[in-house]
Amino acid sequence: MRAAYLKEEHDILRKALRKFLEKEAYPYFEDWEADEQIPRSFWRKLGEQGYLCPWLSEEYSGFDADFGYSVVINEELEKVGTGLIGVGLHNDIVVPYLYHYGTEAQKKKWLPKCASGEIITAIAMTEPGAGSDLANIKTNAQLSGDHYVVNGEKTFITNGIQADLIVVVCRTSLDADPAHRGISLLLVERGTAGFSRGKKLRKVGLHSQDTAELIFEDAKIPKENILGEEGKGFYYLMEHLQQERLIVAIGGIAASERMLEITIDYVKNRKAFGQSIASFQNTQFKLAELQTEVEMGRTFLDRTIELHMNGGDVVKEAAMAKWWITDLVKKVASTCMHLHGGYGYMEEYEIARRFRDAPVTAIYAGSNEIMKSIIAKKMGLM
Template sequence: MDRQLYTEDHEIYRESVRDFLAREVEPHKDKWDEARWIDREVFAKAASQGLYGIQIPEQYGGSGETDYRYRMVVCEEVARINALSFGLTVALQDDLFLAYLLDLTTDDQKQRWLPSIASGEKIGALAMTEPGTGSDLRGIKTSARREGNEYILNGQKTFISSGIMADLLVVAVRTNPEGGSRGFSLFVVERDTPGFERGRKLDKIGLPGQDTAELFFEDARVPASNLLGEEGLGLQYLMGHLPRERLGVTAMALATTRAIFDITVAYCKDRKAFGKPISTFQHIQFELAEMSTEIDIAEAYVDRSVRAYNDGTLSDVDAAKGKWFVSELQKRVIDRCLQLHGGYGFMNEYAVGKAYVDTRIQTIYGGTTEIMKQIIGRDLIA
């Protein structure tokens, strides 16, 4: 199937990304997963190579390039080498953290934070989820009250991706307990903020190289100048940025599904049973045919979503459709690919085995499949 999404410029960029990953990521990715930590130096190199942060304006060290197709290229090349822990950390910068800094910061805040992100010197993270609050953002209990030129934060966050590594965190808090949907605000909390502590690095079943942590705020004193946007509009800001976050999950889900499928086709051609390649068996061909068709159909929807995002017309509902469908497709296809690998698929040395556990989170973070369906359903009956 001829894909028309990319231009020659995107393919030139792809070669640059592929060369960087082969040189700086592929030789180290397994070591990072074993150590449960990615060397920070690689992010400075990745930023300087333009693997992320290219949407940052030129005056702050970026390229000012907002075409999401470049982000798609990175997703595809990261998936091709199965470096998913590294890929998630990059995605957190481009699809979550940076979107808030680019859209909500003042000129002074941009000057304070964007150059260090563009250079890879600092890593960002988004802190929304709490022990009793996942997809229900209105249940956030972490609070902030103003005292003079500071806000005092108290509460706890959990499942925060890059929570240990991050130097800057966009933290969602409740600033007015009686304010309803206008009772929430966003702050940038910096690494050495008094009263801010990091808890344990959580032990996950997948993506081991990408750190996920608990965060604690005990009378943490945050300068009022670190407020993002207006006080009380935090929930609206969070909701407004969800399409980009969910498109990011969708993009990585599609890229990984395609990469593992391609590996599986090659495996089926090489693997022999009863004296001939298993790809010659009708049942195997039917399995591959079904997966190929499903991936192509999902790809058409994702490509349309990317174009809509570039045009500023990607709705929350359309992003939710892509997020749940493609992430569930990914789960189903990779499971079938593992089955076709037989016992070898259960081995970590095979890409399909690692992808099986690394991608299981895709139907959960960024909003669960169930929440995505609820968003779509509410829109249908509204």
């Protein structure tokens, strides 16, 4: 079923983006996986074509596009590979913080370059000792004259190696009660004294997505780089995490559809015992079950996206979509790899990469256990 929020302009965008990716991404993606990094040249090409932050207003080099553009862009990038998740993070997770809470000076300085691809962004929340429990982060920033002095470590940071501008979640008050009232957001630029990057982290999947540790040792951040109001960082995060979870769900459903597509093609052409694997009832039932679940997930997700686009509160629905769809991604990946037989375990087959990339979707943007806690709270059970 076609989503109601998709119009003719979204179809035009999808067609143009697919043509662009067929030329600029698909032929090189396996090389990017081997290099463990998406080249900056690709980011610049995305920017030149208007595929970075198109929702920005024209004064900041955007097109005032609606969230439907973000949906299409994230779906088409996911079809290339989940390792391109860093583009969606830049477009629809990090840059919105700057747009909504930044000063006019901050926005004029950085937003046009975010749209052009000159600046790659990241957000640094997770620490070695704090993941989903953001209220207990240890990275601290103490105001000293005209700058903050930041100390601490962050880990598992998407775009961590290449990022030029990082939204760092830190504690600006050690005495705040409750603790989350002491959390603020600081904008940290590449080259800041006292800021360094640790090793590029090697992962089970998402090989082309650069992920890193960030280290702050008496890093001096100008006080004008505070994002929004001091002490309001936790509230800003809570307000925008629902869109982050939608982005993960959008990628998850697109990945599931892609895995079904390549598996259906494979079982139709693979022969066993003198007939195609697709002719076996077990194969038919397995794929029929997955197709049903994927279409159910797509329908719920589209309804949630439409509500989000209309300004509705989708905290519960975004948590539901993120949890259910990312669990489904793992199920689809496992079943489809199995239906490929031994070939599914071979790196030259796309399903092997998809199988490696699937599990982490249930962990980032808040683990699925956290999603269930959010749902339970919205149900009045907590």
